[in-house]
Amino acid sequence: MDKSVNKNILFESFSGRATPLQKKLIEQWLLEPQNREQYYEWLDEWENQFIQILPNTEDALQKSLQKIAQNEAYLTPISVEPTPNFFQHNFRWLAAAAVVLLISFGVFIARDYIFYKRYQTAFGEIQKIQLPDGSQVSLNANSALKVARFGFGTKTREVFLTGEASFSVKHTIDNQRFTVKTDKNFEVEVLGTEFNVYARQKEAKVVLNKGKVQLNYLVGKATKQLTMKPGDLVTFNPIGQAKVQQIAQPQNYSAWQEHRFVFEQTPLKEVATMIYENFGVKIEFRDEALSQRTISGTFHAENADELLQVISELLEINFNRQDNNVTFFE
Incomplete structure (x- = not known):
């Protein structure tokens, strides 16, 4: 870190008293990515010491x-x-x-x-994240995770998820709870465990691999709670009601971390939704009956083309792709 910029200089800058030379030094100092985290930490400290300037x-x-x-x-x-x-x-x-x-x-x-620090993945991208408390997160494609920059693991263990992610939560000595919040009117509260959270536009669900979690969710204006055990799959309908079922292989729901896609008599219509959510490729069917055909098996695919080719060969059907639009036909 450049010693020419220290806490005192930044405090002067936050107070509006920095000289032109100091401002220039700060600008150059902030060009280095490792200095930005220090900048935010000192800004947080300064805000806690002095009255903030709020909009009048x-x-x-x-x-x-x-x-x-x-x-x-x-x-x-x-x-x-x-x-x-x-x-x-x-x-x-x-x-x-x-x-x-x-x-x-x-x-x-x-x-x-x-x-807050924001992690964002593009279509077809999977990102591995280690949180400050030692917990591990795999963020699926077309998803976002927001984490507190300061005090995570001591003051708070809340994260905000849009999309899909798998969590391996580290247990803390003081039993501090880890909470995953979503915009789908539910949150997952845990101590230490492994689970997968899916919170996309068309559907929301949680799968517990091991450990124990508590779901807090809204049905209308009523707040409800549900405790999950390993192997539980909880899905939420459009009005927020939860349905619980026991599944034999919960790990299949997080197979996407290894670019594996697991289907069990899955209709092509559902496969099409999954492909769009992960790769941004929109699929249409020339015949509605074709969309109801099912597929089973485990397939490895790094991109949409690989998965489309597998489906085409397995079901002996054809497809035509133009940019990010695909049409299946027999």
């Missing part, structure tokens, strides 16, 4: 109204006597509210970036 919505409102009033000649046609209507009567308040909303939104986005 009242001041913003008054300034906006004054500016609008000063420019009313440009906002109102001079040659025509306008007929009062709701929009004109409330224009000042709407404009001021928009200003306040934009300020608040900007502050929210900035704080979210500062306090």
Whole structure:
């Protein structure tokens, strides 16, 4: 780390008192990726020591109204006597509210970036992540995971998942709970275990390989809880109701970590959804009956083309691909 930039210089910068030379040094210092984590840590420390500068919505409102009033000649046609209507009567308040909303939104986005580290995978990409507490995460394709930058493993063990991921959670001496939150009205709470969470647009489900987890979920406005045991598969319907079933090989649901795809009498329509979610390739069927044909077996595929070829040869059907659009036909 460049010793020319230290905590005192950054604190001066956060307070708005840095000199032009110091600002230039900080800019150059931040070009090094390893310095950015230190920057966020010292920013968090500074915010905890000093009163934060939050958006003054009242001041913003008054300034906006004054500016609008000063420019009313440009906002109102001079040659025509306008007929009062709701929009004109409330224009000042709407404009001021928009200003306040934009300020608040900007502050929210900035704080979210500062306090959380985001992992994102593209179509066809799988990412291995080791969290600060020693827990392991495999993030499937087309997924995102958000983790607190500061205090993870001591103050909190919450992560936010969109898409699909497998977790191997490390047990802590103080029995601190590990929570996976989703935007599908459910969360998974554990101590130490291995499980797979699937929270995509069309479906949500959790599979427990070993250990014990508790699901907290919403059905309407009611909060419910469910304790899973190894081998349990819990699926959620569109209104949030949970269905539990015992499966013989829960590890098959996380086979994607090794680029393996396991099918057990799976309709091609469901396979098509899986291919789209993982590789971004949209599949259509020339005949609806074709979409109901099933496939079984375990197949290794690094990309969509490999999997499409396997399906074509196994079922003796044809496909035509144009960019990311595929049509199956007999």
